[in-house]
Each structure stands twice: as structure tokens, then as C-alpha cells.
Amino acid sequence: MTDQGDWTTDLDIRIARTDEDVAAHHRVREAVFVAEQNIFVDHDRDQWDDDAVKVVARLRDEVVGAVRLYPIDEAGLWKGDRLAVLAGARTLGVGAPLVRFAVATAGQMGGARMIALIQRPNVPFFHRLGWSRLGDATSYRGASHQEMTIALSGAQPAFAPAGYRWAFGGTAA
Numbered sequence: 001m002t003d004q005g006d007w008t009t010d011l012d013i014r015i016a017r018t019d020e021d022v023a024a025h026h027r028v029r030e031a032v033f034v035a036e037q038n039i040f041v042d043h044d045r046d047q048w049d050d051d052a053v054k055v056v057a058r059l060r061d062e063v064v065g066a067v068r069l070y071p072i073d074e075a076g077l078w079k080g081d082r083l084a085v086l087a088g089a090r091t092l093g094v095g096a097p098l099v100r101f102a103v104a105t106a107g108q109m110g111g112a113r114m115i116a117l118i119q120r121p122n123v124p125f126f127h128r129l130g131w132s133r134l135g136d137a138t139s140y141r142g143a144s145h146q147e148m149t150i151a152l153s154g155a156q157p158a159f160a161p162a163g164y165r166w167a168f169g170g171t172a173a
């Protein structure tokens with residue numbers, strides 16, 4: 001990850017559609033949220049993983065980033081979460097494109113607005129990407145979080161890409 005050069009041409013962000021990409025998506029999440037941050041014990045999977053759009057960011061053929069997104073109602077509200085970049089690949093410009101990809105994808109899939117529960121230290125990062133605070137800070141799994149939101153521009157009629165089903169209702173863990 002420390003090589004210099006035009007690394008942006010080596011950044012590939014896509015929806016995880018293969019078993020290999022889905023496994024890599026989960027590996028990144030577990031490395032960050034279980035092993036590094038200890039936010040979850042053993043694993044960070046929940047019911048939303050059954051149908052969520054899972055995204056991987058590959059830098060020079062190595063999957064180093066992940067995010068997932070899913071609709072939470074039928075009025076076009078989407079949620080993005082589990083944004084993670086492996087520690088050794090941070091500040092290289094992977095996280096911001098991942099967020100933009102999630103926003104663009106949710107818009108293309110018919111979303112009107114997206115929300116995310118952000119770890120407080122990351123609020124400036126999301127603010128720079130056009131997100132706004134929604135309400136007051138809250139505690140989630142023992143850490144201070146801030147709900148943030150962004151309008152999804154260019155929304156198209158809702159559809160589910162092949163291989164995905166939407167499950168509405170419930171509360172994201």
C-alpha cells in the first residue's frame with residue numbers, strides 16, 4: 001500500500017456479486033469492526049446482510065475496503081453502514097470513493113435519501129462528502145455516534161439488481 005504512483009487507476013469499486021467478493025467484503029468488515037475496533041464480538045453480521053448490496057473496493061488487486069447499503073422503507077429511504085477500509089490502506093483515497101459509490105448506487109436503485117449512523121470522529125469526513133447531521137449524537141454499542149443524511153440525486157425508478165431481494169421493516173442493528 002505504500003508504493004507511490006498513479007494508484008487511482010488501480011482502484012476498483014464494485015458491487016460484490018461473486019462468492020469471492022462477498023467473502024472479501026466480510027473479511028474487511030471483520031478485520032476492522034471485530035479485530036481492530038472490538039465493536040462486535042466474533043462477527044458483525046446481522047439480518048440486513050441477507051439482502052443488502054455489498055460493495056468491495058479493490059486496490060491493486062487486493063480488497064481493502066467495504067460498505068453495504070439497503071433500503072429501509074418503500075418511500076426511498078436507504079441506509080448505508082459497515083464502511084471500512086483496512087488500516088494499512090487508509091488516507092489513500094479509498095473511503096471517500098466508497099461513500100460516493102454507495103450514494104450513487106442507492107440513487108440509481110431508486111433511493112431518494114440515505115442515512116447513516118456515523119462514529120463521531122468521522123463526522124467531518126462525511127460532512128466534506130456533502131452529508132448533514134440529523135438530530136443529536138447518540139450512543140451505539142458503547143461509542144458516540146451521529147446520524148447523518150444525504151439526498152440521493154438522479155434517482156431512477158426502483159429496481160433490485162439481479163440476485164438481490166429487498167426486505168423492508170425492522171431496525172438495523
Ligand SMILES: CC(C)(COP(=O)(O)OP(=O)(O)OC[C@H]1O[C@@H](n2cnc3c(N)ncnc32)[C@H](O)[C@@H]1OP(=O)(O)O)[C@@H](O)C(=O)NCCC(=O)NCCS
Binds near residue numbers: 084092095123
Ligand atoms: C473512515 C474511513 C472509512 C476513511 O477511509 P479512508 O480510506 O482513510 O478515507 P480517504 O482516504 O478517502 O479520505 C478522504 C479524505 O478524508 C480525510 N479523512 C479520512 N478520515 C477522516 C476523519 N475521520 N476525519 C476527518 N477527515 C478524514 C482524509 O484525510 C482525506 O483527506 P484529503 O482529501 O484532504 O486527503 C477509514 O478511516 C476507516 O475505515 N476507519 C475505521 C472504520 C470506521 O470508522 N468506519 C466508519 C464508521 S462510521
